[in-house]
Amino acid sequence: QTHGIQLEWYYVHPTCTPTRSSFMTGRYAVNSGLPFAVLPGSAAGIPLNIPVLPEILRVTGNYSTHMVGKWHLGYSQWEQLPVGRGFESFVGNLDLSVDSWSKQMHVSPSDPGCIDWMRAYENGSYSHYAEPRHATEAQSSEAIDIIRTYSEASSPLFLYVSFTAPHSPLTPHPRHESVCSHIPHKWRRDYCGMMAGVDEGIQNITGAIQQYLGEDTVMIITSDNGGATWEGGLNSPLRGGKFSPFEGGCRVPGVVVDFTDDKRYFGHGGRSYRGIIHVSDWLPTLLSVTGIPQSQFPEGLDGMDISGALRKEMPHPRENVLIELTSPGDKMHSSMWGVGYRHGRYKLVEGIFEDTFYCHESISGHRNCTDRTVASFAGEWLFRLAEWLYGPAEFDTMKGSILLAFIHKAHMKSQEPGMLYLFDLEEDPTESRNIATIYPDIVQRLRQEVAILQKAKPEQGKYWMILPLIEQRARYVSGNCSMNPRISEKDCVFKHPFRSPGENIQYVNAMREYTNYYFKQYLGIAFKYFTRLGFIGVCVMLSTQ
Numbered sequence: 001q002t003h004g005i006q007l008e009w010y011y012v013h014p015t016c017t018p019t020r021s022s023f024m025t026g027r028y029a030v031n032s033g034l035p036f037a038v039l040p041g042s043a044a045g046i047p048l049n050i051p052v053l054p055e056i057l058r059v060t061g062n063y064s065t066h067m068v069g070k071w072h073l074g075y076s077q078w079e080q081l082p083v084g085r086g087f088e089s090f091v092g093n094l095d096l097s098v099d100s101w102s103k104q105m106h107v108s109p110s111d112p113g114c115i116d117w118m119r120a121y122e123n124g125s126y127s128h129y130a131e132p133r134h135a136t137e138a139q140s141s142e143a144i145d146i147i148r149t150y151s152e153a154s155s156p157l158f159l160y161v162s163f164t165a166p167h168s169p170l171t172p173h174p175r176h177e178s179v180c181s182h183i184p185h186k187w188r189r190d191y192c193g194m195m196a197g198v199d200e201g202i203q204n205i206t207g208a209i210q211q212y213l214g215e216d217t218v219m220i221i222t223s224d225n226g227g228a229t230w231e232g233g234l235n236s237p238l239r240g241g242k243f244s245p246f247e248g249g250c251r252v253p254g255v256v257v258d259f260t261d262d263k264r265y266f267g268h269g270g271r272s273y274r275g276i277i278h279v280s281d282w283l284p285t286l287l288s289v290t291g292i293p294q295s296q297f298p299e300g301l302d303g304m305d306i307s308g309a310l311r312k313e314m315p316h317p318r319e320n321v322l323i324e325l326t327s328p329g330d331k332m333h334s335s336m337w338g339v340g341y342r343h344g345r346y347k348l349v350e351g352i353f354e355d356t357f358y359c360h361e362s363i364s365g366h367r368n369c370t371d372r373t374v375a376s377f378a379g380e381w382l383f384r385l386a387e388w389l390y391g392p393a394e395f396d397t398m399k400g401s402i403l404l405a406f407i408h409k410a411h412m413k414s415q416e417p418g419m420l421y422l423f424d425l426e427e428d429p430t431e432s433r434n435i436a437t438i439y440p441d442i443v444q445r446l447r448q449e450v451a452i453l454q455k456a457k458p459e460q461g462k463y464w465m466i467l468p469l470i471e472q473r474a475r476y477v478s479g480n481c482s483m484n485p486r487i488s489e490k491d492c493v494f495k496h497p498f499r500s501p502g503e504n505i506q507y508v509n510a511m512r513e514y515t516n517y518y519f520k521q522y523l524g525i526a527f528k529y530f531t532r533l534g535f536i537g538v539c540v541m542l543s544t545q
């Protein structure tokens with residue numbers, strides 16, 4: 001707090017892939033064709049003709065570039081990997097989530113899927129191995145190794161550390177879990193443990209920066225979306241969460257630290273910055289502070305250089321920000337669409353969304369949210385039982401599929417054909433008072449501004465069209481699991497780029513594919529799972545009578 005600048009109005013996109021894409025390209029996610037989190041087996045990713053931050057830094061600034069952690073910006077072919085997009089080295093996972101201990105991404109409790117962990121270099125060499133350390137601990141250690149190695153290098157360093165935590169499955173390290181034992185709700189307690197690990201990792205990385213890199217260094221800390229309230233996240237007092245363009249889904253903590261003695265890049269810390277900032281602003285800002293002239297910035301940027309404003313040398317450059325812009329057909333639920341757009345003090349939210357609720361800290365064992373539906377109560381009850389029976393990692397993918405296919409879908413159905421909101425964020429930062437009918441002229445003006453952005457929107461990637469599950473399994477590769485006792489020999493298979501240049505692959509709709517998987521191919525197993533869950537639930541209820 002004494003060294004960093006806290007960003008009060010810092011915006012990202014409502015899910016991970018769009019935010020990561022925006023950070024890498026300096027564009028709104030819609031302008032790189034990535035409206036949602038890319039699903040496993042999809043060919044979607046940042047278009048190869050759009051330059052990304054590490055590529056630019058290497059060409060124009062002679063930087064050494066390295067990445068540790070979660071990528072989630074496409075992996076179907078080698079060119080989409082971090083080492084195909086400007087990073088010299090990469091260690092971490094390619095897809096959306098892993099079990100922090102085994103590095104597996106389970107398809108169901110009976111199917112461990114594959115391990116998602118690799119070390120790769122831009123020369124084409126790579127190794128797949130089952131990293132035995134907790135993911136957060138491993139990522140921190142790998143980052144510190146890079147900092148230590150490059151402390152004596154002649155070229156400057158750009159290091160991108162992308163922790164998998166606190167993304168589900170919630171499997172914190174025991175020493176971090178113990179810090180959170182006072183929290184009554186299981187998901188909140190585990191989420192706290194995951195974040196305690198991230199806090200420790202950032203502290204250790206900061207110490208390494210000060211010890212090895214010296215004072216000519218800046219650090220940016222950012223989240224990729226608001227907390228997922230079904231996975232222990234909490235955004236109170238803000239409305240909504242992950243998947244939602246309400247403030248709880250897109251206004252996140254952000255901190256910048258200028259380690260220089262004279263604070264020449266961002267200015268002195270120990271204060272707050274109240275200008276509007278979007279994650280796309282980091283690309284032009286970092287290019288600016290590294291001395292790259294604006295004439296060498298890529299074309300098509302939505303981001304703005306905020307370094308001067310952070311130093312208090314000029315006014316806030318940004319007056320508006322696009323948070324969400326999707327049309328029917330852009331997302332897996334074909335009827336789903338959404339707009340989230342802020343200009344000045346006013347914010348327009350329009351469409352059909354997964355999460356429109358408020359959640360607050362729980363004082364009991366149940367979620368404390370304004371969603372009081374039977375589906376919400378029953379869903380939490382079943383999910384908690386399933387995680388207790390099979391483990392949070394083993395049940396994680398099935399849990400997400402049920403959320404999207406049933407609980408979120410039921411809530412979205414109730415909003416058709418779409419909801420309209422207007423908020424005055426200066427007077428109402430928690431978005432509790434819809435003033436759309438009071439100020440139709442402001443609604444109209446903001447809609448006109450959005451229409452200009454809509455007109456320029458490129459084709460969106462079909463992130464939900466995936467390689468069939470049976471084909472995904474056939475394209476897993478072997479690796480080394482000898483160091484991790486959690487992995488059996490038969491399960492020692494790894495995620496890897498699966499598409500050859502020019503290969504013609506028949507992709508399928510992920511929703512139908514997972515529905516077929518859970519309710520047709522594995523109907524007997526699913527029946528057994530939920531029969532056991534129901535039996536245990538009845539016994540629990542009887543025992544409390």
